[in-house]
Amino acid sequence: MDERAEQEAAQQHRKDMPPLRIMFYSHDTFGLGHLRRSRTLATALTQTDPQTSAIILTGSPVAGRFTFPERVDHIRLPGVTKLSDGSYISQTLGAGIEDTTSLRAGLIQAAIERYEPDLLVVDKEPTGFRGELLPSLRWLRERGHTRTVLGLRDVLDEPTALASEWERKGATRAAEELYDEIWVYGMREMYDPTKGLPLSQDARSRMHWTGYLRREFAVDVDVPDSPYILITPGGGGDGAAMVSLVLSAYEEDPTLEPKAVLVYGPFLSGELRDRFEARVAKLNGRVTATGFDRHIEALFVGAEGVISMGGYNTFCEVLSFDKRAVIVPRTTPRLEQWLRASRAEEMGLVRMLEETRDGMTTRAMIDAIRNLPQQNKPSEAGANDLLGGLDTVIARVDALMNNMGPQ
Template sequence: MTSPRVFFYVQHLLGIGHLARASRIASALTTAGFDVTVVTGGSEVPGFPAQGIKSVVLPAVLAATAGFSGLADIHGKPVNDEFLTRRRDLLLDAFHRVRPDIVITEAFPFGRRQMRFELLPLLDAIKAMVPRPILVSSIRDILQERTKPGRDEETVSLVKAHFDHVLVHGDRSFVALPETFPLAGEIEGKIIYTGLVAGPLPKEPGEVFDVVVSAGGGAVGIDLIRAALALAQRSDPRRSWCLITGPNLSETDFAELALNASDHVRLFRFRKDFPSLLKSAELSISQAGYNTVCDILQAGCRSVLVPFTAGGETEQNLRAMRLASLGLAVAIPEVGLSADILRGAVEAALAECPPRSGRLDLNGARRTGDILGELFEARRIQQASS
């Protein structure tokens, strides 16, 4: 029997969290025997998707603002209709070339409304294909709150009309989908929880740092890095600091930070061994993005979380507050962040024992492969008997 073909669409607009999670899932699917093609449409990030996975790279679009208002090209210029039409056609050409058995849309239709210009035509193409591929939506455990009337109803309508299942990459005992998507009950029969998508257990690091500071993709983490750098400069020089700015931090900001770093503070744009660094660190200081938190939990590292809340973002704050309530992290607000405030949080975190592993289900990548394998086999048996 040939390997099931998976067509996995992922669009990152600001940070790299969506791409990183999708890459972990794609790697697990490949290991499980699926033939995976990942379609990406954001800025290039080295290492994502992982080496050996087939990929289709669409002309990049980014969020024009931190509030996800509008689309821009890689140079920050607003995109026009001609650009978007070309992207749509390239996406549809790739879909017809792969002729997948399973299509995964990361975030959509629960997010990525900006991409409807190409995703609604993709849904139509899926519906018209014979045999029709299994279509699933792949979403994180905590969704951004929607304030505009009708948005949740629109999502439910699309799920009912087109999607076979919704894979929620979370532990239901931690956060259940109805907490951030009030209409979840209307599609309850389609929802499957996979567990959190963490990476594998980290290896021993090649370098050891006492404190690891990270800012996700780097597009919105400059204040966190500046506060951490100011604190590091005042700290005991025997304590080593690793500051990872993220690949999307501007060259100007990175150069300014590098000028102010001292001997016990190392500055990096990106570290492939980030999970391993956490394994040996005393403390992690970071935002509260999905993948970063999964890495922290997998490593069993103490942590200070500074959730990103600009532009009305609510997802990271809920995650950070929930982890703090379970004693798995110390959480402080992004607004008004300073070195002094951060110092208090660091002292509080270091006074605690490292969090115990096993509190939450972190096996979501492998479980996603199991689920899709079961769905594909059920569809194959159904088609053979019809």
């Protein structure tokens, strides 16, 4: 059977099946990465099959700012905040973290029981926040009617630190025993996020490298008419140093071009943002800024280049929209962004501004911005070959649903 005939047979098979229900778990104690990744996957799967619906369980405090496509909805779990010492507190309830976690676990269990998903896709954390997902995963395993998938971004952390973290959380055992498949949203030749983890050969045989998740732009949104570079620290909560460095570059060099569009992200706020706004105002339009843009893809499309931190979603957008980029990765509390940016630079996909090599100086940022036009685009280094993630995920869902016998 040729490829077209196989696709038509798969489409007919889906039409003959009852409506598919998919649930995504996205713990989101900080930042936007997990929610945005889950939303991208949910959108692709529901657009492919008009009978499929999806619900995202998320702890993100800004989930309500996003629009969700038809047949995709979200349930907001009570939020938690990570303190500087690594501990957590309830974001708004005033309850202890144990009570908040218990409440979240109960809401997760109730949602799963009521929605009865055919597939549960868990983002990054095999046991959920503080183990809140374990009761639901075990319940699903006992019933045997729901397929479970652990979805991992391309890079998690430095191997030794990751192994210690997973051992402490019981994540390795959960990945071994409670998931039908493990999806890595990246490429094996880029990085193996499970490097250093004591996963069995059986668990590794259930791993699938999907490729990166391509982003699309289909919304008619106004963008600046004149040339600009896009400055984005992602969610923004840990992006103050990068933002300040970019502003210093435009302050020190009045001839620096092109203009810059700065998107702070929803978590860069308060007095710090007020100080940045005052600096932006003094640049007389050479830098314009906004707090949060739910259609940031449009700004990527129109940009001459990008200065950003090294989060997974931003990296996918740089590849998808084929933008010359300088990545300024964070190195704490994880080395994830540095590992991704370092490997991507080796492959010729981006340039990295690295503190020990380049120096986090105003001069280094000025040079990085000036040199952007001389960089190769990601496509020139084979980026298009890396972006098959959504197609692979759709195929894996078909395969899992076609094999719904006893587990």
